[in-house]
Amino acid sequence: MTTIRVIGIDLGKNTFLLIGHDYSGREVFRKKLNRQKLLQLLSVHEPVIVAMEACGGAHWLARRCESYGHQVKLIPAQYVKPYVKTNKNDFIDADAIAEASMRPNMRFVSPKSELAQICTVIRKIRAGYLKERTACMNRIGSILLEFGINFPRGHHNMKNLFQYLADNKEPVPPMLILELREQLDHYNQLNTWIKEQEKKLENLLKDDELLTLLQSVPGIGPMTASCCLSTVGNPTDFSNGRNFAAWIGLTPHQYSTGGKSRMLGISKRGNKELRELFVHAARAVIWRDGTAERYFGSWLIDLKRRKPFNVALVALANKLARIAWSVMVTHKTFEIRI
Structure with missing residues (x-):
C-alpha cells in the first residue's frame, strides 16, 4: 500500500470501484466497496491522489477526500473516454480514470463548495418551476382553443385571464370556468415559488463581494x-477569458483537415444554463443603441450594422463572458474604457 500514487474511483450510487496505480503506472490493487467502507478506507489511507469523473456525487466525495488529506483530481467524463481499453466495465473505467489523471496536459475541475452546490440546487428547482409555468400557460391556451377562444400569449394576459374573457364577452361554460380557475391558481402558485427561489439565492449570496462586482x-x-459563482469552482482553472468563453460554448466550432480550417457555428459546449444567461445578458444590452455605445463604443454598433443580429448577439455574449472571468479573477469592478 505504500507504493500507491493514485487511486481511480468509478462512482456509483451504492458501489464504488477502486483501482490503485503505483509510480510506474502499474495496477497495485482493485476493490469493490460500498459507500461506508469507501469512506473508512480513505480516512485511514496515507495521502495519495484520488481521481474521479466530475459527475453526480463527485464534489461531495472530493470535499471528504480533501478533509482526509488526499489530493483530489476531478476529470470531465469526455476526457476519460479515450483511455478506456477494449470492452467497457466499471473496473476498466476506474483504471482509465487513474491513467488519465496522470497525463501532464489533462484538464481538471475544481471541487465545488457546499454553498455553490446549494445555489445550483436552488437554481435547478427554479428552472423546473419555470418549465411547469410555461406548460401551465400552454395548457390553458389549448383548453380555450378547444372552445373557439384564441387567447393571446404573455404573462400580462394570463394574470388577467377572466378579465380578458369578460371584456371580450366570450361564452365560457360554467364547468370550464372551474377548471380554468384551478389552472390559474396553479400558475399563480408557480409564480410565488419562482420568486421565493430568487429570494433564497439573494439571501445566500448577499454578503458575497464577487456577486456585487459581477x-x-x-x-x-x-x-x-x-x-x-456556483458553476465556476475556481476561475483560475482557465488561463484567460477566451478559454472561459470556449468552456461555456460561445466560441466557433473548428473543423480543420488537409491544411484547410473551417470555423462553424458556436460549439454549445459546457454549461447550457450559463451560456443561455450570457446570451440574454447580451440581448439586454444590444437592443438599446445608447447603452451599447456607452459601454462598448462604436465596435458594437458597427457590428450590428455589418452582421446579422444573432451573430452580433453571440459576439457580445462572448465578450461579456470574458469580462466576467476577468472580474472573478481580479476582484475588480467593471470600468468603461472607450
Whole structure:
C-alpha cells in the first residue's frame, strides 16, 4: 500500500470501484466497496491522489477526500473516454480514470463548495418551476382553443385571464370556468415559488463581494452572477477569458483537415444554463443603441450594422463572458474604457 500514487474511483450510487496505480503506472490493487467502507478506507489511507469523473456525487466525495488529506483530481467524463481499453466495465473505467489523471496536459475541475452546490440546487428547482409555468400557460391556451377562444400569449394576459374573457364577452361554460380557475391558481402558485427561489439565492449570496462586482458588468444581474459563482469552482482553472468563453460554448466550432480550417457555428459546449444567461445578458444590452455605445463604443454598433443580429448577439455574449472571468479573477469592478 505504500507504493500507491493514485487511486481511480468509478462512482456509483451504492458501489464504488477502486483501482490503485503505483509510480510506474502499474495496477497495485482493485476493490469493490460500498459507500461506508469507501469512506473508512480513505480516512485511514496515507495521502495519495484520488481521481474521479466530475459527475453526480463527485464534489461531495472530493470535499471528504480533501478533509482526509488526499489530493483530489476531478476529470470531465469526455476526457476519460479515450483511455478506456477494449470492452467497457466499471473496473476498466476506474483504471482509465487513474491513467488519465496522470497525463501532464489533462484538464481538471475544481471541487465545488457546499454553498455553490446549494445555489445550483436552488437554481435547478427554479428552472423546473419555470418549465411547469410555461406548460401551465400552454395548457390553458389549448383548453380555450378547444372552445373557439384564441387567447393571446404573455404573462400580462394570463394574470388577467377572466378579465380578458369578460371584456371580450366570450361564452365560457360554467364547468370550464372551474377548471380554468384551478389552472390559474396553479400558475399563480408557480409564480410565488419562482420568486421565493430568487429570494433564497439573494439571501445566500448577499454578503458575497464577487456577486456585487459581477453585477457591475452590463447586462449581468443577480441570476447570471449567482450562476457564475456556483458553476465556476475556481476561475483560475482557465488561463484567460477566451478559454472561459470556449468552456461555456460561445466560441466557433473548428473543423480543420488537409491544411484547410473551417470555423462553424458556436460549439454549445459546457454549461447550457450559463451560456443561455450570457446570451440574454447580451440581448439586454444590444437592443438599446445608447447603452451599447456607452459601454462598448462604436465596435458594437458597427457590428450590428455589418452582421446579422444573432451573430452580433453571440459576439457580445462572448465578450461579456470574458469580462466576467476577468472580474472573478481580479476582484475588480467593471470600468468603461472607450
